[in-house]
Amino acid sequence: xxxxxxxxxxDTGLAPVPVAVLLPPVGPEPLRSPAGLSVHTACRxxxxxxxxxxxxxxxxxxxxxxxxxxxxxxxxxxVTDGDQRAEPVRLVxxxxxxxxxxxxxxxxxxxxxxxxxxRPGGFLVAExxxxxxxxRYADRITTAVAGGRAAGLSYRQRLIDVxxxxxxxxxxxxxxxxxxxxxxxxxxxxxxxHADLVVFARQNGTxxx
Numbered sequence: 001x002x003x004x005x006x007x008x009x010x011d012t013g014l015a016p017v018p019v020a021v022l023l024p025p026v027g028p029e030p031l032r033s034p035a036g037l038s039v040h041t042a043c044r045x046x047x048x049x050x051x052x053x054x055x056x057x058x059x060x061x062x063x064x065x066x067x068x069x070x071x072x073x074x075x076x077x078x079v080t081d082g083d084q085r086a087e088p089v090r091l092v093x094x095x096x097x098x099x100x101x102x103x104x105x106x107x108x109x110x111x112x113x114x115x116x117x118x119r120p121g122g123f124l125v126a127e128x129x130x131x132x133x134x135x136r137y138a139d140r141i142t143t144a145v146a147g148g149r150a151a152g153l154s155y156r157q158r159l160i161d162v163x164x165x166x167x168x169x170x171x172x173x174x175x176x177x178x179x180x181x182x183x184x185x186x187x188x189x190x191x192x193x194h195a196d197l198v199v200f201a202r203q204n205g206t207x208x209x
Contacts, residue, residue: 021160022197036127036195037093041161042068049123049199050074050090057117059094060127088119095127096147096198098140107143108150111200115151118202124153127161128196144198153200164193 025040042064050056052073058065059078069076077089092114098107114124126148128140145155 019158019160021162023162024165036163037062037064037161038163039064039067042093043072045093045125046072046074046091049125054090055087057089057092059092059114065093088122089117090119090122092117092122092124093126094124096129096140096144098129098143102143104143104147104150107147111147111151111153115153115202120202120204122202123156124148124200124202125159126198126200128198130195141196141198148198148200152202154203156199156201159197159199161195161197162193163195 022041022044024038037060046056046065046068050072053075055075055077056065056069057078058076061078066076066078068074094114096107097110111124111126114126118124126144128144130140141158148155
């Protein structure tokens with residue numbers, strides 16, 4: 001198994017800025033779970049936020065986290081909304097139940113349940129769904145942060161998980177092929193090529209309500 005180490009909450013190994021970009025590996029598109037998280041991204045999250053032997057709670061209904069945990073010598077457990085965890089975990093990876101007209105109180109309660117699964121110093125990494133209508137913009141990052149803070153979690157960072165393979169050469173970036181290359185638009189808009197992840201921490205010494 002590869003040797004990895006955990007980083008403190010103040011030194012995550014990612015850029016010390018509000019937003020960091022997670023780029024996919026060069027080559028074929030990486031294996032993804034139905035929730036969209038690739039094994040490559042799952043491995044990076046586990047390397048940054050956990051140590052070997054740590055327990056990771058996977059609420060994505062996919063296989064990427066389990067594959068990454070096996071490779072990195074972590075323990076992965078899947079969960080449904082009705083499950084109750086007896087052992088606090090180091091990391092929860094989930095997809096926020098955000099949709100049009102979502103009630104902030106219900107979102108905060110869902111995130112509070114995630115918080116109770118975490119041990120002090122643990123992390124929640126949650127994917128923020130895009131707008132229900134692809135042609136419409138919705139600021140769901142602000143809603144997610146508000147819900148996390150209402151649940152007693154400390155917001156840490158936004159991660160932009162790029163999910164389209166990056167070509168080594170792009171025809172629209174070359175002066176000889178750019179004029180003859182059509183843009184890739186869907187309904188007059190650029191095709192979404194990323195997912196937003198938000199990271200929260202459960203502070204030490206903050207008991208559950």
